[in-house]
Amino acid sequence: MSEIMPTDVKRSTWFNPETQPVIAVDSLPSLAKEALQEDFIREAFKTMPLGQVDPHFQGQFVENFTAAPTAIPAAVYLGLQQRKTGMSMLFTRRSAHLLHHAGQISFPGGRIDPEDLSVQAAALRETHEEVGIDPDYLEPLGQQPIFLSSSSFAMCPVVGMIHPGYRMVPSPAEVSEVFEVPLSALLDPSQHTLHQVQVNGVNYRQYFAIRWQQHFIWGATAVIVRNFYHYLHAAHQRLA
Secondary structure (H helix, E strand, C coil), X not given: CCCCCCHHHHCCCCCCHHHCCEEEECCCCCCCHHHHCHHHHHHHHHHCCXXXXXXXXXXXXXXXXXXXXXXXXXXXXXXXXXXXXXEEEEEEEECCCCCCCCCCEECCEEECCCCCCCHHHHHHHHHXXXXXXXXXXXXXXXXXXXXXXXXXXXXXXXEEEECCCCCCCCCCCCEEEXXXXXXXXXXXXXXXXXXXXXECCEEEEEEEEEEECCEEEECHHHHHHHHHHHHHHHHHHHHC
C-alpha cells in the first residue's frame, strides 16, 4: 500500500513517481546507533505507545478507525530482523495485476477481516498469507499512528520482530518480490526526498521517497517509514 496520490492523478496520463521533481531533501538529524538496536526498540514501545506523525502529512493521520468511518480498516506489518550487520526491515513488491497499488513496494498487510481479533492479529494473518511466514515467528512490539491513504484505506502499522527459523513462501497472486533494507539506510533522513507531483503542467500533492539499491520506496509506505524515524528519534531523546 504505497500510493498517496489523488484519484485525478491516477486517472490522468501515465505517471512515474521516480521521475517527478525533487523539491527538498531533509536536514533532520541522524538517529543514534543505539536507537537502531533491538533492545532499544523494545524499550521504546514499552514507554511510548505511539509517536508523533510526520509534519508534512499530519492531516492524513487519525487516532482510531472510528475517526475515518468511510475508510477501509487495514493493518501492515513492519517486520524487523536482526542480521549480522544490524537490523533490517522486510518489504514486498505487490504483483502487477492487483487492483490496488499494483507493482508498488509495500509492507505485508491488507484489510482487517471481521474474524480478526485485533489489528495485530490481522497484520500477522496478512503477513502469513502474503509471504508465508508463520505467525509463530512474528512478535508484535507495538503500533504506529493510523494513516489515511487516498485509496480509502486506514492503515495501522504494526511494528514487530521476525525471528530466525521461518520458511518464506511468497504468494505469487499478491507478491512479486520480497526483500530487506538495512534499518541504518532506511531511517537515514538524508536519503528521504520530497517530490512534487506534476501532471499536465499542474502541481498536485507531494510525497516522500526513499531509494535503496534498485528499489524506490514512495508514498504511504515512505510516510510510515518516516513516522518510525520520528518515533525512534523522540524515544531516544526521552530514554537517553
